[in-house]
Amino acid sequence: MANETKFTNDNIADRVPPGQTLTDGFPVLHYGSVPYYNDMSKWDLRLFGLVEEEVTLSYKQFLALPMREFHNDIHCVTTWSKLDNVWEGVSVATIMELVKLKPEAKYVMLHAEHGWTTNLPLDDFLRDTTFLGIRHNGQLLTPEHGAPVRAVVPHLYFWKSAKWLRGIEFMEKDKPGFWERNGYHMYGDPFKEQRYDFD
Template identity: 65%
Template sequence: MYFGKARKKGPLDRVPPNQNVTTSFPVLHYGNVPYYKTLDDWDLKIFGLVEKEVILRYKDLMALPQTTSGNDIHCVTGWSKLDNVWEGISTQELARLTYPKESAKYVILHAEENWTTNLPIEDFLKETSLLAHSHNGEELTPEHGYPLRAVIPHLYFWKSAKWVRGIEFSSENRPGFWEENGYHMYGNPWKEQRMTWD
């Protein structure tokens, strides 16, 4: 499934193989879109192989140092959206609150409806990785992950979980929802790691 027109001009090194550039922002997900009337009961739990487990309310997250990051994103279904600007909290900042243990080699992102995805800790802590609350100057919409979504731009975008509620540091690389259903365990768009056999 493809969206938009194929890129004809410009810096081709920004577009992985067999991707088409779109200026829209397609909405793809499994399950229901959560709508919050209030964030009074919302929280983010950081747990697992850490020295200090932390539970953060939304106001706590907004009080942390904020970062802005520009990047391109690439969906496993074949679209790429260039020149995105995200605002949120650096994953490195979140790790500083909890002190992951040396035995923590992977991160499992937990989202609403028990949805998960996995990635190596190095990818989670990359300088370009963050948990975002805003996109291109506007608060995220529910369809795009409000109030908080991961942004791991160097991997296929299913690794950038919407509606994040938990960050688990783990010694095991446990497959998440899409990985259990045939998607690649890593998801490098430049190597076209879309499915298990890629």
């Protein structure tokens, strides 16, 4: 398993965006009920939209993909930050080997259980720091933290790291997801404090 470069303590101040408070915990924040899976044969991940051919992965197929270790900081729009997270998951580069994008694809919509969605530019989704996580700090994700699979987009506020991921849609034009329709910023850069649509 490949290791990313680990962070050093001498640059902590540069790693904490304005308005954020550090936590050693892992707060659980969500709206609505938490989905639980008793039968993983009912879970799949759909790659669709502006692709030459749609792909749907079963949980077994997803787990058979190459896994990597990732190190990052995460920043929640509710003002907490958690440094030095260690994750295991599938890189977006690996996911993108499964589909061929049409040239007009410029944005991504992440689809999760219960109809939750969040949007981001394709270039942000394709960063080598973005991945689909199954473990955090050595433990399988719990349902409250997005099990079985959550997207992790660490350079944006953590609501962009969609829990309970079920679909990745490739789009020509940007459009707001659930949180963005309800007042959150369309992009969500923590270092620019892009928390809400009126910022």
